[in-house]
Every structure is written in C-alpha cells, then in structure tokens.
Amino acid sequence: MPEYISSNDLRVGTCIEVDGTLYVVTAFQHTKVGKWGAIVKAKLKDLNTGLVVEKSFRAGEKVARAVLxxxxxxxxxxxxxxxxxxxxxxxxxxxxxxxxxxxxxxxxxxxxxxxxxxxxxxxxxxxVPPFVDLEVVDTPPGVRGDTASGGSKPATLETGLTIQVPLFVNRGDRVRIDTRTREYLERV
Known part of the structure; x- marks a missing residue:
C-alpha cells in the first residue's frame, strides 16, 4: 500500500508517483487563486525519461509518495x-x-x-556525492594580467567534463567540483 502525503508537504527532491509514473519534485510554488482556493504548482522530472512537466495540485490533495x-x-x-x-x-x-x-x-x-x-x-x-575531486587533463596556460575573460578559462577534466576554472589552475592539478551546480570550488 503506497504512502500518501499532502500536496502542501511537497519539497524539492521529494519522489512521488502520479498516474503510474515516478517523478522527483524540482520546484514548487503555493498560490492562491481568487475564490477558488489554494493550489500547489510543481515542476516534476520524470525519472524514466528525464522530461520535466508541470502539474497543479489542490492544496491538501493526497499524493502517493514513492519510497526509494x-x-x-x-x-x-x-x-x-x-x-x-x-x-x-x-x-x-x-x-x-x-x-x-x-x-x-x-x-x-x-x-x-x-x-x-x-x-x-x-x-x-x-x-553522486555533493563534491568530487577530479584531475585537470587539458587547459590553456593562464596569462598573467589576462582578466578580460573574467579571470577564468575552460578546463577539461579526467571524465571529459569541461568547466570554467581560475587562471592559476594548470594541467595535472586536482580540483573540487560541486556536482549540483557543476562549478569549480577550489584546487586540492
């Protein structure tokens, strides 16, 4: 028997099942529409296809929570x-x-x-963990005083991911990456 939660309790990261499809909540907003009452608008990512859809729920409506x-x-x-x-x-x-x-x-x-x-x-x-340390395998040399590009340059990491890093980062350095934002944090 599935566990049900109120649509008022939806939060980012909550997994729910709607019409037999598994979704994770990526954004939500509580709104009041005139005399009709409150609704919860949610952006849901389909865990099978990766597509993002928008759904509206009445405030207090029961939603099946997917237990992972x-x-x-x-x-x-x-x-x-x-x-x-x-x-x-x-x-x-x-x-x-x-x-x-x-x-x-x-x-x-x-x-x-x-x-x-x-x-x-x-x-x-x-x-994956929120932070990972990866090696820089390719990046152009940083030229001192070259801050026209905002003080950053592209770097290709050992997994093939390309991110922006500060000018002082060189090939062979290990850098810490925030996996949620895909951004450089620090050299390690």
Missing part, C-alpha cells in the same frame, strides 16, 4: 554505454545503462562511492 531504497555502491569502470558498480553490502556487481546514470556520468571516477536508488526492485538513478 538507497544502496551504497562503488563505481568500478565503464564499458561502452554500461557502467559497472560494486554493491558495498553484498559485493555483487551491478551493471547499469547510461540512461539510468544520466548526467552524473560526468563525475564518475574509479572507486567513487555513490548511492544507487532502487524503486520496486529496479534501479532508477545514481546519486
């Missing part, structure tokens, strides 16, 4: 479009397709500990 199970795992390697993880509790190998890993593949390096989200026995997403 998190499994600790370690990223091992990638082969083609498959990603191989090691379940840290059972030590079994888990192979997930690129569609499940999504954009988080830009942060996966060997031995990185992640959380695999499971819903009704199937893997639906991979959560």
């Amino acid at each position: 199970e998190g499994k600790r795992a370690q990223f091992m390697y990638r082969s083609g479009s498959d990603f191989h993880f090691l379940n840290l509790e059972t030590y079994e190998e888990i192979v997930l397709p690129e569609e499940v890993v999504g954009d988080n593949q830009d942060f996966l390096v060997e031995n990185l500990e992640v959380e695999l989200l499971v819903y009704e026995g199937r893997y639906i997403a991979v959560n």
